Amino acid sequence: MSHAEQQSRSLEEVKISFQDVTKRFRVREGRTVSEFTAVEGVNLDVRPGEFMAVVGPSGCGKSTLLDLLAGLSEPTSGQILLDGKPISGPGLDRGIVFQQYALFPWRTAQANIEFGLEAKGYGVKERRDWARHYLELVGLAGFENRYPHELSGGMKQRVAIARSLAFDPEVLLMDEPFAALDAQTRESLQAELLRIWERTGKTILFITHGIDEAVYLGQRVAVMTARPGRIKRIVDIPIDKRSEEEDIRSGAEFGALRHEIWSELRTEVQRSQALRQELGSGSGTKKAR
Amino acid sequence: MSLNKALAAGGLAGGKADVGGAAVVGARIKAASAKVVRSTAAIAGLAAIWELAPRLGLVDATFLPPLSKVIEAWWELAVSGALLEHFQASIMRSVSGLLLAIAFAIPLGLAIGYYKPAAAFLNPLLELFRNTAALALLPVFILILGIGETSKVSIVLYACSWPILLSTVNGVRNVDPLLVKSARSLGISPFKLFLKVILPASLPSVFTGIRLAGASSILVLIAAEMVGAKAGLGYLINYAQYNFQIPEMYAGILTISALGLLINQGLIAIERKFSGWKTGPDR
Ligand SMILES: Nc1ncnc2c1ncn2[C@@H]1O[C@H](COP(=O)(O)OP(=O)(O)O)[C@@H](O)[C@H]1O
Ligand SMILES: [Mg+2]
Numbered sequence: 001m002s003h004a005e006q007q008s009r010s011l012e013e014v015k016i017s018f019q020d021v022t023k024r025f026r027v028r029e030g031r032t033v034s035e036f037t038a039v040e041g042v043n044l045d046v047r048p049g050e051f052m053a054v055v056g057p058s059g060c061g062k063s064t065l066l067d068l069l070a071g072l073s074e075p076t077s078g079q080i081l082l083d084g085k086p087i088s089g090p091g092l093d094r095g096i097v098f099q100q101y102a103l104f105p106w107r108t109a110q111a112n113i114e115f116g117l118e119a120k121g122y123g124v125k126e127r128r129d130w131a132r133h134y135l136e137l138v139g140l141a142g143f144e145n146r147y148p149h150e151l152s153g154g155m156k157q158r159v160a161i162a163r164s165l166a167f168d169p170e171v172l173l174m175d176e177p178f179a180a181l182d183a184q185t186r187e188s189l190q191a192e193l194l195r196i197w198e199r200t201g202k203t204i205l206f207i208t209h210g211i212d213e214a215v216y217l218g219q220r221v222a223v224m225t226a227r228p229g230r231i232k233r234i235v236d237i238p239i240d241k242r243s244e245e246e247d248i249r250s251g252a253e254f255g256a257l258r259h260e261i262w263s264e265l266r267t268e269v270q271r272s273q274a275l276r277q278e279l280g281s282g283s284g285t286k287k288a289r
Numbered sequence: 290m291s292l293n294k295a296l297a298a299g300g301l302a303g304g305k306a307d308v309g310g311a312a313v314v315g316a317r318i319k320a321a322s323a324k325v326v327r328s329t330a331a332i333a334g335l336a337a338i339w340e341l342a343p344r345l346g347l348v349d350a351t352f353l354p355p356l357s358k359v360i361e362a363w364w365e366l367a368v369s370g371a372l373l374e375h376f377q378a379s380i381m382r383s384v385s386g387l388l389l390a391i392a393f394a395i396p397l398g399l400a401i402g403y404y405k406p407a408a409a410f411l412n413p414l415l416e417l418f419r420n421t422a423a424l425a426l427l428p429v430f431i432l433i434l435g436i437g438e439t440s441k442v443s444i445v446l447y448a449c450s451w452p453i454l455l456s457t458v459n460g461v462r463n464v465d466p467l468l469v470k471s472a473r474s475l476g477i478s479p480f481k482l483f484l485k486v487i488l489p490a491s492l493p494s495v496f497t498g499i500r501l502a503g504a505s506s507i508l509v510l511i512a513a514e515m516v517g518a519k520a521g522l523g524y525l526i527n528y529a530q531y532n533f534q535i536p537e538m539y540a541g542i543l544t545i546s547a548l549g550l551l552i553n554q555g556l557i558a559i560e561r562k563f564s565g566w567k568t569g570p571d572r
Binding site: 070071072089090091092094096098100102104105106115116118119167 | 465467468470471472473474475476477481485486489490492564
């Protein structure tokens, strides 16, 4: 079954479903405890095999959404369904790729990739074979025995992607994975991610604050509002020549979509800046970190 | 001639570290030995001053005999077997105290660091003990445990435990939360998380503590041996001074330096084996 077939067949199905999800944090300031709403009433459906990009101003709750979906924290209200079932905690059906790679520095590239396979209970040989396979998939064959500090940023992120793919999760959650990379490395990793997505058929939820990145990668782009984060709009990206050689980014259609999202975001960024200034003057809840 | 011997002790320690190393470690040690060669110049300078100052009458040769005299005394002590006996007594005490401290303080530190309530509860106590100089408690140890081996090993154990304990607690507390999050997102059990993430991530900090402990093990031991002992390098120095055998006293001091170097180099070699993935000039 080709990727396109798979997708059209499952058009009505929903892989991930955020249903009126709200997350509040308790923030302690001296003796007073206040509530802080990070995301509010988020509704978002992601189809099986879909590449969904989420853009929003920084601090709008993108990572919070991802944590919720990963099962690392629970929503204050609302629910998140994965294959129609509420999420009950972390699990190997979802893989996360973080901006800061989060590789274990004491493990070689291969041993890092094996980590999830160990959690899955695979034997030594099986782990090694799969680790090699995924290292090859991300273009790092021959780097098995390198430690993270011996790899460049781009290579580290490739290892991190391989690690998350290796235990074969159905959903890949990526939290601004390319934000720390230089422009050239970022572009080549974006192209490669699309290639990997097409080959593996994973459902990908890709968080970014880059509009270009969102338009280039996503089949749909969810635009979030400033804090408290909600889904403001979902923009369809009908460009479908991703794996071809030509420079999609310079096309007119790309430019138009880019501008559309940019306009949506601009007001949000202004709002979030205004919010920040307000907080800076000392009233209300403070940004806690 | 005399200079060569003085350096032999330092060279010995460097050689020991070389033996156990893997290929990668070997390269690093090679770089380190280049550094040793460079710093040899300073030691040679000190040796020359030590030799010449008493001979030229700049200092009283009675209180600071020329280095060659000290080496001579050292050689006599070595040949007679007395030096080895004292050296063995000291190294046995300091190494067993250190090993006991490692066995005791690492598990305790891991537990305290991992269980937040334990940390909150025990922290004030730890601070209090840490700031009580081990040597101030020496009379207490002697009072309770006598002047035998038990009290000496115990005071070393005591002095070594604090740096190891505190570094271990710190190590566990400062594990990169992102690594924990990343592992937790796979749904692994808290025990596996501890074993596969917390423990290896805190290892470098644990080793820092062990190295600090290695240094204080000797410091405390020598003082303990000076107060009450029938063997050991601290005893040798004290005894020699008491009997006005000044060259022997200095010979003992030089041997203690060698012992310190030996223990430190040994610990560094072990550390490299366990945390070779960590880079940085200070390791
Ligand atoms: N554990 C937490 N406790 C309190 N506030 C938090 C916590 N995690 C995130 N926040 C706050 O929630 C808001 C959204 O954070 P985040 O999801 O990281 O934003 P983004 O990823 O979009 O930049 C931020 O203002 C942040 O300070
Ligand atoms: Mg974020």
